[in-house]
Amino acid sequence: MNDDLEEVPGSFRDPSGFLFFKNKKLYRLVNKVYKEHYDHLIKSGLYKTLTESNLLVRHKEPDTSLAKAEAIYKVIKPEPISFISYPYEWCFGQLKDAALTTIKIQKIALEFGMSLKDASAYNIQFVNGKPIFIDTLSFEKLKEGKPWVAYRQFCQHFLGPLTLMSHKDLRLNQLLKTSIDGIPLDLTSKILPFYTRFIPGLAMHIHVHAFSQKYFSSKTVRINRKKIRHRSYVGLMDHLESTIRKIKFRLKETEWADYYDKTNYSPEAHEHKKQILEDFLSIINPNEVWDLGANIGIFSRIASKKGIKTVSFDIDSVAVEKNYQECIAKNETNILPLLLDLTNPSPAIGWENRERMSLIERGPTDTVFALALLHHLAISNNLPLDKIASFLKKICQSLIIEFIPKSDSQIQRLLSTREDIFSNYTQKNFEKEFGRCFKICRVVKIKNSKRILYLMQVKDKKIA
C-alpha cells in the first residue's frame, strides 16, 4: 500500500479489511481472506436488499490502482457519514433502534445464507435520522449448525445497556465509555434489580448468560459435536428481538426536560430570538451546526429546517430522548440529537486512545450555537470566560452565543444558593475575553428580555 494513506484507527481489529483515507476521501480495503464472503454478499442479492432498505451503507467499487498488492482483493468507497456518533452519546430510543436494526439485518442476512460476525453498536451510525449499518465486512457465510458468533457482543452492546437504562438508571449507558466491547454481563447482572431475574428474556440472555460464562470459563467443552438447527437459530433471533422490544423507556421528568416552560422568555422574546438566529444563519450560511445545550432542540430546528445538518447536544437523557422522538415522529432527517456533558466531553478511547474519537477530534464544525449556555458553564461550573472562549474556538468557525446578564432571573436563581464569586462575569469582560479568539460581527439585544445574541467568527477566518 502507498505511504500517503491514513489508516482509520477504529477499524484495525478485523482481518477482513480496514478503512483508510486517501486525499481526504474514505475507502475500505477488502483483503483476499474475505473474498468468498464479499462475493456472496454481492452476488446473493443481500447487499442490494439491505442498501435498498437503507439498512446498510452503500459503496462504490472505484477504478483504482490502490488494490494492487497481493493480499488485497478490492478497494471500495463507502458513502461518507457526516457525523460519527457513539453509543454512549445515544439516548435510550437511539440505542433501542440501533439494536432492532442490527437484529433486522441479521434476520435478513440469514435468508441469504449469511450471518453477522460482529454485533458491535459502533457498527451503527445515524444517517438522515435513521440507524444504518456501516461495516460492509461484518457479513460472513452462514456456518450451518453453528450458533451466532456475535451473540455475546449483541448482549453486551445492546441488551445489557438498554436493560440497565430501563430498569435501573438512564445514565448507566455511560458504562459503555469504560467498556469498549460492551458492558460485561456479570456487571450488568450485578447492577440490575433482583426482579429482573424473573423476566424470562432478561433471565436467559443476561443473568443465566453471565452465570454460564462464569461456569464454563474454566471448562473444556467439545462444542464441535453440538449443532444448532436453523429453525432454532431463527427462533433465537426472534426471542432476542422480542426481548429488546419489551424493554421500555421509563420517563422521569428531570430538571431540564421541561426547561422551556420555566424560562423567563415572553412569547415575543422567544419569537425574536428565533428571528435573530434565522438572520445570523442567512449571513453565515453554514453546512453544519452543533447546538450545544440544545435541550429538546427548539433552536436546533431553526438550522435543520433550512437543510443544515445539525447535531443537537444536551447533557440530559430525557431531553435528548424527547428530541429524538420528535425527529422520529416528524421524520426529520437533518437533526441528530446526542448526549454530551460539555464540562467532560466524550474522550478518545480504545487501543492507543485512538479507536473512538473525542468530540474535538470530530470537529471543527462550521457553526456552534451556545444559547442560554454560557451562565451554566461560567457560574454553575466555575469555568473562566477565557477557557470557554478558547474551547469554542477549537470546535467551530463561527459562533452564535447568548450572553445573559447577572440581573436575569435564571442567574439570580443559580446565585441564590452560592456566594457570588463571579465578579468577572460582565458583558464587558465577556466581549473582552471572547474578543481575543473571535471577531464580533453582530450584537442584537432580544426584545422584552435582558439577553443579548452575538454572532462571532474565529479570528483569521472569513465568513460571508
Added chain:
Amino acid sequence: MKNATRLLVICIILSFNFLVFPKFMYAYIDPGTGSYVLQLIIAALISISLIIKISWTKIKTFLSKIFKKKQVNER
C-alpha cells in the same frame, strides 16, 4: 429429543443454582464458551417449545373435531 431433554435439565439446574446462589466474578478466562453453550441450551428450549406448540395445536384440533362431531350427533 433425548439430547434436548438432557439440555433442558442442565438449563433448569443452572437457572436454579443461579437464582439461589447468585455469585459474581471479576474476570473471565473465556466468556465465549459460556455464550456458545447457552445458545445451544436456548436453541434446545426453543425447539421444545415449538414441538409443544405444534402438538398442542394438533390436540386442540383433534378435540374440537370430536366436540363438533358430538354436537352434530346430538342434533
